[in-house]
Amino acid sequence: MCTQKLALFVSGLWNMSRIKEWPLGERPRERLLKSGSGALSDAQLLAILLRTGSGGENVLQLAMQLSKKYSPLSRMTKVSISELCSVKGIGPAKAVLLKAAFELGRRSLASPFSEGTALLDSRTVYEHFAPLLQGASKEYFKIVLLNQKNRVIYDETVSEGSLTSTVVHPREAFGPAVRESAASVIFVHNHPSGDPTPSRQDKQITERLVAAGDLMGIPVLDHIIVGNGTYFSFADAGDIKNQNVAGVFSENAGTGYRRRSLK
Numbered sequence: 001m002c003t004q005k006l007a008l009f010v011s012g013l014w015n016m017s018r019i020k021e022w023p024l025g026e027r028p029r030e031r032l033l034k035s036g037s038g039a040l041s042d043a044q045l046l047a048i049l050l051r052t053g054s055g056g057e058n059v060l061q062l063a064m065q066l067s068k069k070y071s072p073l074s075r076m077t078k079v080s081i082s083e084l085c086s087v088k089g090i091g092p093a094k095a096v097l098l099k100a101a102f103e104l105g106r107r108s109l110a111s112p113f114s115e116g117t118a119l120l121d122s123r124t125v126y127e128h129f130a131p132l133l134q135g136a137s138k139e140y141f142k143i144v145l146l147n148q149k150n151r152v153i154y155d156e157t158v159s160e161g162s163l164t165s166t167v168v169h170p171r172e173a174f175g176p177a178v179r180e181s182a183a184s185v186i187f188v189h190n191h192p193s194g195d196p197t198p199s200r201q202d203k204q205i206t207e208r209l210v211a212a213g214d215l216m217g218i219p220v221l222d223h224i225i226v227g228n229g230t231y232f233s234f235a236d237a238g239d240i241k242n243q244n245v246a247g248v249f250s251e252n253a254g255t256g257y258r259r260r261s262l263k
Contacts, residue, residue, distance in 0.1 A: 028060065043067045049101055054089035062089045066098075076102045078137050106131055117152040119144070122233035125186060125224050133190035133226040141168050141189040145182035146221070153180050155188075168205050170212035177218050185213065187223040196227030198234070206234050210241065 028044040046063035053059040070076050084095035109131035145153040156176045206223045213220040222235035
């Protein structure tokens, strides 16, 4: 009997076209105020962002449709505005709001790379950039500038789009390092496929960048490829072969990136 009453109650809420017609304690916004965001389902949180329903559906029905279509919700970061607008009840205003909210959430996951941060190893670099780069629909090529103590000056995006030797030219890639008088650099880019295995082009670009760094006196300590939940480090693989110095990570010793002469 209790189960039947609950089913009838939920069905009644579902058929109410406006959230304002719901009992106060069942409205998503009021429930968040009372119990906190953790008490709400994905659909209820989406409903708060969407604010209103459309096309004969109340906002929770619309939110349920979205959460089902883009499950898990991390898929929402990859969806374009036009694709969101193809969902019945989602117009440009709602689509832009959703994209902005998910982008803020994605950025908030990235640990800050403040000036003076010491880079201990390739994983430190990966853990910073993973929330920003994994799952991205296009490639981003970034440079991390370091001082003589391997501490961060800052990081910058060198290029976006398809990674080619034309796009990632040493002249443009090392521009920020020259401008800021960096002692060394680390390059980072992502593979939208999620597989960080370096391609032949990745290897060729790395060789060109390392050679250019040697000529300029700004050694490349590492080039890291970010995948989904994993990464590849050219330094860890022993593929960074500077003429003067190399970025080396010793897992057992915990020495991190350090400089050593190559014989």
